[in-house]
Amino acid sequence: MTPQTQNPETEPQPAELLQEEARRAEYRLQFARAWMQRKHDEQQQAVEEYQNNPEKRAVFDELDRRAAERGTRVVEYKTTGL
Amino acid sequence: MEQESWSTRPPGYEYAFLDGIVQTYSFTSDTAVRYEVRFKPGPELVDNPALESFVFEMVILLIDNPFTPKLPPVDALIPATIAAVVTHFFALRERAMVYLCDDSDAKADARRKLFDRWFERFDDHTFVKRQIPLAVEQNGTAYIAEFVARLDNPYLEPILASFTRVISGEK
Numbered sequence: 407m408t409p410q411t412q413n414p415e416t417e418p419q420p421a422e423l424l425q426e427e428a429r430r431a432e433y434r435l436q437f438a439r440a441w442m443q444r445k446h447d448e449q450q451q452a453v454e455e456y457q458n459n460p461e462k463r464a465v466f467d468e469l470d471r472r473a474a475e476r477g478t479r480v481v482e483y484k485t486t487g488l
Numbered sequence: 489m490e491q492e493s494w495s496t497r498p499p500g501y502e503y504a505f506l507d508g509i510v511q512t513y514s515f516t517s518d519t520a521v522r523y524e525v526r527f528k529p530g531p532e533l534v535d536n537p538a539l540e541s542f543v544f545e546m547v548i549l550l551i552d553n554p555f556t557p558k559l560p561p562v563d564a565l566i567p568a569t570i571a572a573v574v575t576h577f578f579a580l581r582e583r584a585m586v587y588l589c590d591d592s593d594a595k596a597d598a599r600r601k602l603f604d605r606w607f608e609r610f611d612d613h614t615f616v617k618r619q620i621p622l623a624v625e626q627n628g629t630a631y632i633a634e635f636v637a638r639l640d641n642p643y644l645e646p647i648l649a650s651f652t653r654v655i656s657g658e659k
Contacts (some may be wrong), residue, residue, distance in 0.1 A: 433657030435623040438631035441588055452524060452549040465504050466522055467562060470595050479518055481502040483572045
């Protein structure tokens with residue numbers, strides 16, 4: 407069995423590894439929080455956009471009109487054959 | 489037992505598709521709840537410029553909810569509608585999407601399970617889905633990303649590897 411050798415000047419020490427792991431965990435947490443915050447902001451903006459943008463409302467009005475014409479909102483989807 | 493598949497999927501709500509930098513799908517439920525499903529370019533989600541144009545973030549937005557402050561009632565047609573939207577979006581096989589489950593009302597885990605269920609219900613092995621844990625808050629709230637791509641996406645592994653590096657802070 408070959409003995410394991412370690413050069414303390416080049417190999418990361420346990421304390422350094424723990425520090426690196428903690429840094430990455432903190433990075434992931436901040437990344438996830440920022441992402442979630444962007445999602446919440448977008449949800450709020452989307453509601454305001456719908457309330458204030460006539461073009462946005464027109465899209466839904468057209469869906470309503472077509473549904474009224476058909477008598478249902480439900481449709482059969484065309485197959486795409488992916 | 490006959491398995492449902494994306495090519496024999498059940499009916500759902502009619503949607504309107506708006507092509508653009510952000511791909512937007514709008515629909516209204518029978519209970520008059522209005523939704524938008526957006527696929528937004530996510531160049532910040534990968535560290536390889538060659539892959540940037542293929543990566544999107546999917547968000548499902550509640551545009552108008554007549555039941556506010558309550559959440560809309562459960563609607564069996566919505567999973568089928570979202571499945572149809574996702575299929576339409578993935579007509580271009582090189583695309584990949586990431587979805588972050590929302591924790592705004594402490595029902596993130598329930599939403600993630602819902603996402604898993606509709607994916608499993610409608611997938612006929614055309615797609616691959618990976619669940620990627622991001623982080624956990626001290627109060628136990630977990631942030632989990634869902635990664636979805638077509639199995640025949642030629643960039644599947646490079647995109648997934650790149651995304652994993654970005655969220656891990658390895659770049």
